Amino acid sequence: MSYRLLPLLLLAVFGIAVASDINYPLDAPAPDGRRPGGTLSQDLAAPKLSSTENKDIKRERNYPEQPPTIPHSIRGYHLDKNSNKCLSCHSRANSAITQAPMISITHYMDRDGQALAAVSPRRYFCNQCHVPQKDTPPLVGNSFKDIDTVLEQETSTPNRNP
């Protein structure tokens, strides 16, 4: 008797064992990530795409260094090595004509703080940091409190360290 068929046999036994154990969680609930609910094998519908907020009203920054978010739609704006549509309104020279906020002076500096004549190449691709916002509930909740709220809580709580 040869042992050639042994692996096959073992596999068959394992298969039967798995198949007979109906409580085995093959279809486990999926981790609640961006699309909560459902199981691993289930396909849930993707959330609807919503349109970009286009109110042209500056939003509050959550902390002083936060890159301000874009308060308007940027559909179809080219931003590549050939052209930069953002700068046709927000650059130093053009912001006076369009009354759009001029990009920060830090964008005209190299990383050593030396002033440059034109926008620094490392700041050129605006939407690396600045992004438009959509009118949609956040996918992932968070408990961020801005510094004013934290300070207020600190000062209003009695019997804290001086």
Next chain:
Amino acid sequence: MKSLFAWLKGYWCTLRRPSLHFSLGFLTLGGFIAGIIFWGGFNTALEVTNTEQFCTSCHEMRDNVFAELKDTIHYSNRSGVRATCPDCHVPHKWTDKIARKMQASKEVWGKIFGTINTRDKFLAHRRELAEHEWKRLKANDSLECRNCHNFDFMDFTKQSKRAAKMHSTSLASGEATCIDCHKGIAHQLPSMSGVPGW
């Protein structure tokens, strides 16, 4: 030279001689019907060259500019009204259309000799090609834009604040025309160095 003249003279005599075998009615009616057929044929051929299908039958257009158009609002949008190549690139008025079609014979030349038959060649020519179109639209006050986007019927209250401001000042006063600001709305842009406003 003399023989050529004599040869031409033979034809001229035939043309001048009254018809011997055909009646006047046959000649006038026949001429009229032949005219309809020829003109109809010419117009049909002209219309065929004025379709997106015709434009994208060449890979130069299909793989470069048409592929880029597909991302834009002039191809896909909420109401499904869309612009095809000739809507923006061929004037609608007959005389202007014929003038543009005659210019386009240079594009046939370019096709035969492969001026932009690779992606690299196309990119190298993009600024030049774009400048032709900017110049044309600037000269005719963005006529092809205005065939659909009529200034008189724009509702500024429905536009975003920035758009309304620009349209009610620069565009309304005629100081600027559509193409001055709206470059690269249907295709990608070449290097914009030195272009005013960029």
